[in-house]
Amino acid sequence: xxxxxxxxxxxxxxxxxxxxxxxxxxxxxxxMYWYKQSAKKPLELMFVYNFKEQTENNSVPSRFSxxxxxxxxxxxxxxxxxxxxxxxxxxxxxxxxxxxxxYTFGSGTRLTVV
Amino acid sequence: QKEVEQNSGPLSVPEGAIASLNCTYxxxxxxxxxxxxxxxGKSPELIMFIYSNGDKEDGRFTAQLNKASxxxxxxxxxxxxxxxxxxxxxxSQAGTALIFGKGxxxxxxx
Numbered sequence: 001x002x003x004x005x006x007x008x009x010x011x012x013x014x015x016x017x018x019x020x021x022x023x024x025x026x027x028x029x030x031x032m033y034w035y036k037q038s039a040k041k042p043l044e045l046m047f048v049y050n051f052k053e054q055t056e057n058n059s060v061p062s063r064f065s066x067x068x069x070x071x072x073x074x075x076x077x078x079x080x081x082x083x084x085x086x087x088x089x090x091x092x093x094x095x096x097x098x099x100x101x102x103y104t105f106g107s108g109t110r111l112t113v114v
Numbered sequence: 115q116k117e118v119e120q121n122s123g124p125l126s127v128p129e130g131a132i133a134s135l136n137c138t139y140x141x142x143x144x145x146x147x148x149x150x151x152x153x154x155g156k157s158p159e160l161i162m163f164i165y166s167n168g169d170k171e172d173g174r175f176t177a178q179l180n181k182a183s184x185x186x187x188x189x190x191x192x193x194x195x196x197x198x199x200x201x202x203x204x205x206s207q208a209g210t211a212l213i214f215g216k217g218x219x220x221x222x223x224x
Contacts, residue, residue, distance in 0.1 A: 033211060042118065043158075043202070043214040056211060090157055102148045102204075103212060105157040 003027065006091050006106035013081065014114055021076040021109045023091030030096055032074040033103065034066060037088040049074060050096070081113045116141040120203050120215035129224045133190040137203030137215055140184070147179055147186045148212065150202040158202055162188060193222045 004025045013019050025032065034046040048056035049068040063085075065077040074091055088110050092103035117140040127133045135149075146165055150158035164170045164177040164186065176189040186205075190197055200217040 035214075040122075040216070042216045045211050045213070048211050100146050100206075100208075102146075102150075102160045102163050104160070108157050 004091060004093055004104050004106035006089075006109055008109060009107060010110045010112075012112045012114060013078070015081060015083070017081075018077070018079040020078065021089055021091075021111075023074040023076075023106055025072055025074075025091075025093040025104070025106075027093055027104060029093035029104070030071055031094045032068060032071070033092045033094075034074065034076050035090045035092060037090055037108070043090065046076075078111075081111075083113050086111055086113045116213050118203055118205055118213050118215035120201075120218045122216055123219040124221050125218055126221045126223065127193050129193060129195060129222055131193050131222075133193045133197065133220055133222070135188040135190075135201050135203075135218050135220065137186045137188075138184055139186070139203075139205045139213075141205070141207060141213075142181075142184065143207045144181075144184075144205040145208055146206045147177070148204040148206075149175075149177060149186075149188045150204060150214075152200045152202055152217065154199075190220075193220075195222050195224045198222050 031050045036044045045058045046060045047066045052068045067075040088108045090108045091106040094103045119138045149162040152158045162177040164179045170177045174191045178187045200219045202217045203215040204212040206212045
């Protein structure tokens with residue numbers, strides 16, 4: 001596997017469910033990110049991890065809980081979501097947390113909350 | 115609030131023409147500038163980055179940066195139908211994550 005891999009590709013969940021999104025990067029990068037992409041809106045930064053330490057939480061509701069066990073893996077745990085949380089969730093990685101060389105994105109998880 | 119502004123389009127150009135995509139940003143401290151291409155249903159793909167004022171060319175793509183005007187643009191020469199996509203502008207300041215614009219949808223007709 002190369003690049004940034006996200007699973008699952010599609011997820012439908014009820015508002016009372018608990019689910020997790022997974023991201024794995026095979027690029028040797030040190031920083032990983034979660035972004036949310038909704039229709040007609042810019043990509044919204046959610047969380048930043050640098051060397052598995054969280055360095056930024058962009059005022060994300062607590063129903064989204066990130067976990068970064070090491071520099072290659074990133075999870076987003078979801079619970080009691082709302083329909084407005086339906087979106088494409090993108091994971092990205094970069095060589096360092098300043099983004100100087102840009103990010104590599106995974107294919108995303110299309111989340112639908114019903 | 116740091117913002118990146120793009121005209122959402124759609125920008126329509128005939129095949130073979132030059133497509134010009136524009137982006138303005140609010141944070142004067144921004145140091146790195148990126149253009150991503152996103153096909154429908156796919157994730158963003160980095161196509162160009164620029165750090166210094168002036169032009170940077172890579173094949174059919176030219177990125178232009180004017181920090182005094184807080185303006186960055188992307189020119190696509192000899193546009194092809196396969197260039198039809200949404201183009202995202204992103205900027206960052208040292209030590210901060212990328213901030214993205216909403217994107218401009220480009221349609222190249224054959």
